[in-house]
């Protein structure tokens with residue numbers, strides 16, 4: 001399988017190179033040259049597989065012979081052995097809703113499904129190439145810890161995660177700083193998240209430094225993350241349908257950067273019988289507005305909501321969908337993003353907009369509606385939703401045959417849950433005892449020089 005850029009500016013590359021490249025070097029996103037198709041017969045057979053076996057089948061056509069089957073199997077097995085539930089992503093029933101629990105990984109949020117796999121995949125590919133990778137990223141909370149847990153203890157990988165000192169929640173801070181593996185470097189900068197983010201950007205823009213120190217990013221645009229996430233759509237469908245290819249099912253997906261719902265779109269394009277994909281957003285609703293109007297326009301500000309992992313202004317994976325919507329015409333994708341850069345908006349024509357509405361439904365939920373959904377699900381069933389999941393359940397109300405993706409464990413967002421129902425969810429094992437653990441973290445001024453100096457000290461003189 002070959003990969004190319006949505007902007008058409010790179011020569012086709014294989015899966016391994018696409019994973020190591022992350023963002024395409026022409027500024028676009030990497031996409032497969034074609035989407036493999038599953039047959040009704042495969043769907044029937046796959047329905048009997050467990051999560052790991054299914055992951056092997058779903059991923060194989062995207063990887064081809066670049067990773068021998070037994071190696072891929074072992075990567076997958078190791079990635080999901082860290083999950084506390086034997087089914088990895090179990091499907092439960094609560095208050096008349098089907099909930100797909102994606103939060104049984106080490107950081108209690110769905111990003112573990114992709115990042116546990118990506119960490120093992122990086123390690124495997126680096127061992128083969130003899131390379132090394134130094135991941136640098138800034139986090140306002142959740143992605144940092146999932147990335148750290150993805151690569152902790154891995155050979156040939158160091159990870160440096162900057163967070164704004166005192167400005168992430170105590171649980172989130174502890175989740176990161178209590179990881180004591182030698183390859184994990186937590187840095188608390190004396191500043192804001194934006195300060196941390198701009199330091200990371202400036203390091204990546206310093207190309208000699210970036211290449212001397214083998215810097216790599218951790219973000220939601222790596223193709224391997226999308227691929228790993230498409231697996232649980234197949235898994236949920238199989239649990240509900242028993243493998244009947246005629247059985248169609250919808251999914252409601254709490255959406256920020258459009259990675260998760262794009263993975264659902266990919267599954268649908270592969271031939272999984274998905275009826276509707278619901279893009280569920282909070283007050284930061286650029287994607288909901290796009291589905292309703294065909295206009296993708298940046299709003300004036302990012303609003304802080306009770307579902308912070310979805311507080312985004314533009315959705316980084318949206319470009320992948322636009323590419324497929326425009327039938328893989330890179331020139332049109334470039335023009336659309338050019339318009340986006342100049343005017344802050346892009347628009348698709350009426351025929352494309354009809355296609356968007358055939359692909360997706362969309363709805364957004366206010367904080368009040370989010371709290372009300374947590375409340376009503378709890379009073380109807382005793383089941384506690386995290387605020388992100390509640391946005392998705394709210395968006396799916398009135399729909400039949402829908403699976404709502406549960407993206408985080410409710411104990412991770414205890415304040416919102418307490419505001420809704422006056423009590424907190426019991427903590428999963430991964431969060432227990434966190435506040436008593438030993439921690440390690442370096443505090444630095446929020447300057448590029450301070451962070452660069454720290455990287456040099458940790459990594460030596462570069463090569």
Ligand SMILES: *Cc1c(COP(=O)(O)O)cnc(C)c1O
Pocket residue numbers: 109110111142220254255256257258259260261309310388407408
């Ligand atoms: C990242 C995240 C989301 C949004 O997922 P995207 O792939 O960015 O759309 C939703 N909920 C939680 C808890 C998250 O961590």
